[in-house]
Amino acid sequence: MSTPLISIRDLHVSFHTQDGVVKAVDGVSFDVMPGETLGIVGESGSGKSVTANAIMRLNFGTQVDVSGEIIMNGKNLLEVDDDELRTLRGRQMAMVFQDPLTALNPFYTVGNQIAEAYLIHHPKATKSEVREIVLNAMVKVGIPEPTKRMDSYPHEFSGGMRQRIVIAIALVNNPQLLIADEPTTALDVTVQAQILELIGTLQEEYGSAVMLITHDLGVIAETADRVMVMYAGHAVELANVDELFETPTHPYTVGLLGSVHSLDDSSRGALQTISGTPPSLINLPTGCAFHPRCRFELGENSLCRTEAPQLHAVGKSRSACHLPESQLLQIGAKGGV
Amino acid sequence: MATVLEADHVKKYFPTGASKWLLRPTDQVLAVDDVSFKLEAGTTLGVVGESGCGKSTLGRVLAMLLKPTDGSVRLNGVDLATLNERDLNQVRRDIQFVFQDPYACLNPRHSIGESIATPMKVQKTHDKQGRRQRVQELMELVGLNPEHFNRFPHEFSGGQRQRVGIARALALNPKIIVADEPVSALDVSIQSQILNLLEGLQNDFGLSYVFIAHDLAVVRHIADEVAVMYLGKFVEYGDATSIYKTPRHPYTKALMSAAPVADPKIGRERKRIMLTGDVPSPVNPPSGCRFRTRCWKATDQCAEVEPQLVEVVPGHRVACHYPES
Structure with a gap:
């Protein structure tokens, strides 16, 4: 077997609340291999999102304890400082969130937001270069008429189209690991099918590994290579x-x-619970x-x-x-x- | 079997756009557009569709939470539009509503006992003593510990809160329950608990359900008849087994093939119909067949002539010019 892209060892995340310490993640270890899709499935409160956020280092605050190791490319992500973290986020790992409307800034055009993600890692890029990249990214995620649409605001898009934009932002720097946290939960089934297929084809094209977090076993069955149940x-x-x-x-x-x-189950008997x-x-x-x-x-x-x-x-x-x-x-x- | 609820060409339009006081013609959202069905006693009608198809609006019209723009709803043969407020209040007892969000549908400052007792208080069916007794009966019935009647909603999990919502809906011994996405906010292991509960109650009390959901598999489990909605209209309506076995409308087919299957082998083998684009706006639905903009079978006829809901096999109606066979 090849070496893992990212290794999580004995990850603990706990939140201090008024009622006591919430052990959201309590000793989780796993690897993600390059190019594979790891599905993480569990019910609400099982710690799947907290695990993902820990990899992106999004849940750090004064009331949070994080311990363990998250090793990616020889570095422990839990120990790198903020400056270095900024160079890693987006390029090594990127995230797609559940609700595309809150993930996008309503005051900026979508083209602007894709460009921002690119410019952080390529500060010297020229305007025309960035435009080219943004157009390309929008074409790849299947936005019709990208030259026109890049100047539109998030509210002018439908839910599925917004999620495509979020995916474009996540992939614009060609990250090695894409974390998708319930990427289709807010979408209708016909649109969900479109988005899952899009993530699949882009994954093949870029060779990224995908960590797909969902509560839906159907989605897991259709997309994941390996599954972790939490x-x-x-x-x-x-x-x-x-x-x-x-x-x-x-x-x-x-x-x-x-x-x-x-869908095939015609039995009207009691469901197993x-x-x-x-x-x-x-x-x-x-x-x-x-x-x-x-x-x-x-x-x-x-x-x-x-x-x-x-x-x-x-x-x-x-x-x-x-x-x-x-x-x-x-x-x-x-x-x- | 007796028909308990009948919808006859029900329409519900919401005005939108231009301001009313200038008396400009306003745009209208055609949320529910000419829907008819009959619900038999003791059976379940499942209404499925994507967001914005009008399924929740339909549920609200049926439960008298909204007045239809046109058409009539008949409860046990009585046209609800002909009733005055007082009579309407009387018949409200027979039709109750279970809401989607178990977190939002309970008043956080009322104990769940108070919440469950509210319908009895409003309808003045029981005195204080009677209400207390009935609340405990109901809690037992839906699988809650009756001793917890004076606890508050925040002390309960989502599934338990949904049980409170169901107990409240049962308080007045209704004949019909309209359940709008009753399990979509719940985890899958809890979903089955609630579905089993609803089925048990149906068997015990002969309830009829209008079960609104976007999840085809959930509807499959509970419904006797299914209506598939798209942009305010029924595109396919009939016997559940028949529809799930041989969906005849292209939209139903696409919807079923898009639903992920929890079995990797089946998932890989089957061919998926991928619909392009999104649902058009219900303010300006496409001419003719509303699905034609996303349909792979669409022809000129579809743009010109609106397909009517016709019975293709007994108990199975489809609104399509080119139904699948």
């Missing part, structure tokens, strides 16, 4: 996309896949964070309740569960779709 700030499963959907190896993943409604609700991140359960909702939990005083499980190999995947491998594989084979 729950309550922990990575509970890391697997290739085919294995994840065929034989999930963590009870949470099994439950998640079971509660997905499918995961009972209960995700835990409060201030008061995480001891041991495995999932144990209060887990059907297979081993009971009083078992490892499930006392010791936090770590990711380890189960079948072809990696799972953080105390159950014996044979049982996990059996659960997965039965519960998988």
Whole structure:
């Protein structure tokens, strides 16, 4: 295997709030390989966005503790100073946000905003050069009539078109890693299909790695190469996309896949559910964070309740569960779709 | 089966643009434009469509939260437009609404018990003692701990709040519930809990639902009949199984093929129909068929003649000049 583009080791992010310390990300480690698409899936509050923001160093403030290592090109991104960070953002890693309307500045034309992203890294570029680059970027993301549209303001675009602009801004410096945080959640399905396809083709063209964060397992199935499933700030499963959907190896993943409604499913019987609700991140359960909702939990005083499980190999995947491998594989084979 | 709710050529236009006091002709947003359907007792009509197609406006018209510009809504055969305010209030009991956002639909300063009791207070159906008892019954029914009636919304999760919203909608024993995207704000594992709850309540009380959603898979699970909306019109309407098995309108087909499938194998193999462009503005919808600007089958006829909703097979209507077979 080639060397990873970015390695995250034992990442912890916690927020100090009035009610206590919120452990949003609690010891997550993973790699992103060059050119691959890593999907991160989880429910709200599972820490997927916080992980992404940590890589971009967007969640730093006085009330936040971040520890661990994020190594990219031999540098720990958590240790570089602000000046250096500015040279890395946009060029090494760039981000596409969920809501394209709030990601864009309403007072500047979209052409201006794409140009700004380019100029930060190419301060000596001439006006005509920048114009060329901006036009090119807009053509690539499929904006019709770019010469006319570059002087339009964000409110003059539809949601899908705005997201294309945000993608153009993210890709204008040809970053090695594109982080897309719920890039299609605010969009309609027909437009979502367009945007996902666009990200896919641009990824092939630029050879960037993509970290796609979503709560939608359908989106994951169609775009990701590998998947990390997050729950309550922990990575509970890391697997290739085919294995994840065929034989999930963590009870949470099994439950998640079971509660997905499918278009072909004509059964009107009760849907499978995961009972209960995700835990409060201030008061995480001891041991495995999932144990209060887990059907297979081993009971009083078992490892499930006392010791936090770590990711380890189960079948072809990696799972953080105390159950014996044979049982996990059996659960997965039965519960998988 | 008895028809409980009937919409007959319902239209809802919103004025927009030029100022009214100059008496200039104003533009109109054709939010709902000539929609007709019948809802049988104990069944579910799923209304699907993308944002801006008018599905929420339709729901609001049906629940009497908005007055239709034209056309009529009949509840148990009674035309709602003929009723005066007092009678209207009486029939409001029969049709209740569940809102999309469980965070915004509850008053943060009212305990959930108060919120659930409000419909009974407004309609003066129960005295104080009766309300308290009914609230606890309802909470039990929707899977909440009845002892929590004096807690406040912020103490509950999204899924639990949606249960409060459902309990409130059930308070007056309605016959119909209009649910506008009741699960779209919830995580997928919680979505199934709420859908199971809604189905259980339907079986127990013989409720009829108008279930509005953008998620085709959710509608697939709960609906008996499905209406696909595009720019204020039903483009396809009929039996759910038939529509999902053989969608006949190009838009329905595209919508289904665009929905991501949670199975990488199927996802890779199937051919996806990629629609170009966005939904046109409902202020100036395209002439003829409203979908023609994005349709790969469009011809001159589509620009000139507006297709009517016709029954192609029993119980399955399509508004298209060139329906898929």
